[in-house]
Amino acid sequence: MLKQRKTQISLAVGAGLLALVAGATLSVPQLTSLLGKLMVNIQPQEQSSQNQGSQSAPSVLPLASLPAAQREAQLEAIASSNQSIERNRARYLLASDLIDSKQGKKALKLLEGLESDYPVMAPYIALKRAQAYELAGDTQAQTTRQNLVKQYPDSPAAAEALYVLGKKNPKYWDSAIASFPSHPRTVEIVRTxxxxxxxxxxxxxxxxxxxxxxxxxxxxxxxxxxxxxxxxxxxxxxxxxxxxxxxxxxxxxxxxxxxxxxxxxxxxxxxxxxxxxxxxxxxxxxxxxxxxxxxxxxxxxxxxxxxxxxxxxxxxxxxxxxxxxxxxxxxxxxxxxxxxxxxxxxxxxxxxxxxxxxxxxxxxxxxKYASSDIAAEYRWKVAQQQAQLGDFREAWKWAQPITINNPDNILAPRAGFWVGKWATKLGKQQEAKAAFEHVLAKYPQSYYAWRSAVLLGWDVGDFTTVRQLSPQVVRPIEHPVLPAGSEKLKELYQLGQHRDAWMLWQAEFQNRMQPTVAEQFTEGIMQLGLGNYLKGISYISTLEDRETPAELEEYKAFRQQPVYWHSLYPFPYLEIIESWAQQRQLNPLLVTALIRQESRFESKIRSVAGAVGLMQVMPGTGKWVAEKIGIKQFNTENPNDNVKLGTWFLDFTHKEYNNNSLLAVASYNAGPGNVSKWLKQKGSIDPDEFVEEIPFDETKGYVRQVFGNYWNYLRLYNPEVSKLVEKHSGVQILR
Missing domain, CATH: 1.25.40.10 (Tetratricopeptide repeat domain)
Known part of the structure; x- marks a missing residue:
């Protein structure tokens, strides 16, 4: 299923898109065929009367995630096609790219008359036109902003115009404060x-x-x-x-x-x-x-x-x-x-x-209260005590009801897995197999689903083999449709206009103390789009804390959608991770999993202990590694430098323990000295029991989280594993 490591790591959005990303020239028909095979099947939200002919037009949305230079030729081809929603999108996106590259005059040509063809984006087209005039040194920039405010007084795009106009005339700032109090530009005005x-x-x-x-x-x-x-x-x-x-x-x-x-x-x-x-x-x-x-x-x-x-x-x-x-x-x-x-x-x-x-x-x-969380916690505590005494039958009896009475409890996948392990010790192979399959079916996202898959014989990498694997990864290439917000917001976001979309969302998002499930999910996706991965993942992951039945049902519905899981497990810094993982002969998904746990992909984050950046490199460790590999100057806040140092140390911890990734990852967190001490104390021990008996709670949780992350990246983005999980759980993740 998963290929052993080769010279080239297969970590991209399919072979066809690799060519596109590398800048290969594809004809419009070729591009259409390719994207038709790879794109996530999400229909555009905006369907206007101008949408005639769009069924045969190539889609702009898959191009929205590509850098401007790599999508320019394809967008120009679509922009020259017959009138359609895709043509309008292509013109808008090209104009935005030109404005970003300070080419105002060229952008103006693409924006000419676009409001009438693309009415949902009319206020933002006017805003782009003002920006283009300004870049071109044309005095019409101010008139265009004034007209925007008059023509679209209720659109948050007007707040952007008011902000600029108010630098010379304070009355415009007064209007922004009165009309758009939550807009980020207004917040800037207030701070000033x-x-x-x-x-x-x-x-x-x-x-x-x-x-x-x-x-x-x-x-x-x-x-x-x-x-x-x-x-x-x-x-x-x-x-x-x-x-x-x-x-x-x-x-x-x-x-x-x-x-x-x-x-x-x-x-x-x-x-x-x-x-x-x-x-x-x-x-x-x-x-x-x-x-x-x-x-x-x-x-x-x-x-x-x-x-x-x-x-x-x-x-x-x-x-x-x-x-x-x-x-x-x-x-x-x-x-x-x-x-x-x-x-x-x-x-x-x-x-x-x-x-x-x-x-x-x-x-x-x-x-009477068997379904309560405290009943599950009590049962699990007794089950562990019985297992430590060697009474696996009694442990099995105490843990098994958790999987039935407390299916939504955080302990349920853990209990289900150990029911299987203890059944194995008791010689009940069929019961063990049923328990592992139950965990995979009901809790496919859990660390224990990965352990269950391993014990069922799936080729997904075990603690001693995961380093050598080179999984194929296929990522969705379209931005998802947002679950909350206006049609303008959804259109901006799907076009990859993250900053403009976030600005608009801040103006629309009023229910900040008690947001709906959809609003909180949207806020999380917005933060991810801005590169604020810690905030974004936090917003999305804490949806599980909802308490009312209606909210829990809505949350569970979101969990059935691929976008929920893809948002929880994003792929930033892909090229850097792939490059250094290849050089260190490390599974790139394992590196990604560790980075997600260490920093949530925040390149400048610092821990209380002083660890810095994506892989949370300690100053002393960074200096030591730099000396080992002959680097005189480095910056641990720089993503490339950080991953370069961090992957070397992860390779080092693997070599210390004969490429046992369990011990290497535990050592990355707790230090080689502690892990060596635990090994001497425990001797030869089952790896799952070793994890349970790690004396540092932080390291115990860290190991589960890193390998749980690895498993989620694998099940979400590897087609073969995704199909196997779908077969057991009935939830389609990769499509």
Whole structure:
């Protein structure tokens, strides 16, 4: 299935597209045929009356991901074709490329009359025309921007024009603030005005609401709170309850819990806000105040979902005997929290010497609330204890119900895999095979799906063979259709106009504190388009934290779509990774997997310990490696230098352990000394048991994450593995 390493690593978007990327000249018919075979089958969103003849026209969208120089000839051919949506797209994209390369006059020719043919993009065509005039040194740039503002006053494209016009006439900036408060250009205007006069509460509040995740927001909020306190002394107030909620949200998201608690206490009195006010105090170590706040929550919102959790938290802050009535109230009235409350009650009863009552409470948790997360966690803890004692039959009995009762719990794939491993030890080969197939079917994205695939005999690379593999990788070549936003936004994004699309999205995206699933997914995709991979992956991965049934159903629907997984596992820095992986004789997907875990592809990120860049190279390690390979000057924030050093060290750790990638990856995280010590302590041990028994929790999680990443890149982008996984799970990933 997966070929052993050859001289040339096969890591590209199919052989045909390799030729295209390399700059080979293809005729329009050849290009159409090629893209028809490779492109993701996503229909364009924009279908206007001008779409006549587009069925036979080659698609522009697959070209949107290519560099300008490599798509120029193909776009020119499409732009010269008969009238169609594709012709209009080609003209717009070519004009944008020309503007980026400072060729304003050429761009103007392509933009001439395009609004009438391409009405959905009319405001942005006008914006491009103004930019082209400016590059050409034509005074019509200002008139064009003024006309844009008059003709499209409600379009966020007008905010871009207002920003430029306002540099000479402040009234235009006033209009931007009034009409487009969340647009990034308006945020720039606000920051500029605050730099001259920081004591402007309304402008500070705009930053709180629309730039809450940007650096420096804490200082803005602190100043706003200070100004409000000063106003109160004068008998007035600057902030409304909803303003305090925005302030509280930002503090909470940035884990400044004490300040968040104070702000939530002044926000609108909802159960959620009351709970966070109390929880913030608890997390800040202010126990007496937290007890009072939880009591207030319980009194004001006796039936709210948050109250069940509040009662459990309150039980944590009082003496054992005082806690029991709170826990009993949870058990009686809040079934979603009852399992946790029963386990907490059992622990208190044990402390009080009531062993039988404690046992009864645990049994009730395991039967009546078998589907609770706490029941799964308790079962898994006991299963592990039994396995360590060598009683694999008992371990199997404790773990097996997790796969049935708790299918959505994070422990389910792990339990399912070990049910299979323990069944193997008990000589139950058919049961083991069924367990591994169950993990692959239900949890194809998990690390344990990879381990299951290995034990089922799939040719996907094991710990001792994964380095030598050279997987074929086929990537989708079109931008996906965004799940939220206007048709203009979706069109801009599919054309690869990431900056313009993000600007527009910021103007459209108003529901920032409680976004819908589709909005949060769109925000994640937008961030990925900008190259903010840490933010983008975080936005998308935290969709799983949704709690309401409707949101969970929507989230599960997104998980069935290829775009969800491709967004979670992107391929930036492909050429650099491929080049250095080839030179070091490393599986490029393993390198990509490690980089995703180390840095989320953020080239300038720094850890608390001082590690830098894509592969999180420590300064001392980087200097040592540089001396080994004869480099005198390097910059670990430079992606090429970082991957050059990091892959050398990964090659080194592989050589230290006879090309065992499990030990090499663990060593990359914990250091060769620690791994050698663990090997001496454990001796000859099953690799899966070795992973479970790694004494550093960080390294244990790191190993699972890196190989889980490797597996996901393999199952998402390798056609053969993708088909096998699809056969077991029924979910189509590569198409």
């Amino acid at each position: 005005r605050l730099s001259k006069n920081p004591n402007q509460p309304q402008l500070l509040l705009m930053l709180v609401k629309y730039a809450g995740k940007e650096p420096g927001i804490f200082a803005v909020q602190d100043r706003l709170v200070t100004l409000d306190a000063a106003a109160k002394k004068q008998g007035t107030t600057l902030l409304k309850p909803e303003d305090w909620e925005a302030i509280a949200f930002n503090y909470w998201e940035n884990r400044s819990y004490e300040k968040a608690s104070i702000a939530y206490a002044r926000a609108p009195q909802t159960a959620r806000n009351a709970y966070r006010a109390a929880r913030g105090l608890q997390l800040s170590g202010k126990t007496p105040q937290a007890r009072i706040a939880y009591s207030s929550l319980i009194s004001k919102f006796p039936d709210a979902e948050e109250t069940g959790l509040g009662l459990r938290r309150l039980a944590e802050l009082v003496k054992p005997l005082e806690a029991l009535p709170y826990l009993d109230r949870v058990i009686s009235n809040f079934p979603d929290e009852a399992g946790e409350a029963l386990l907490a009650k059992s622990k208190i009863l044990e402390q009080l010497g009531s062993s039988q009552s404690a046992s009864d409470a645990r049994q009730l948790m395991l039967t």
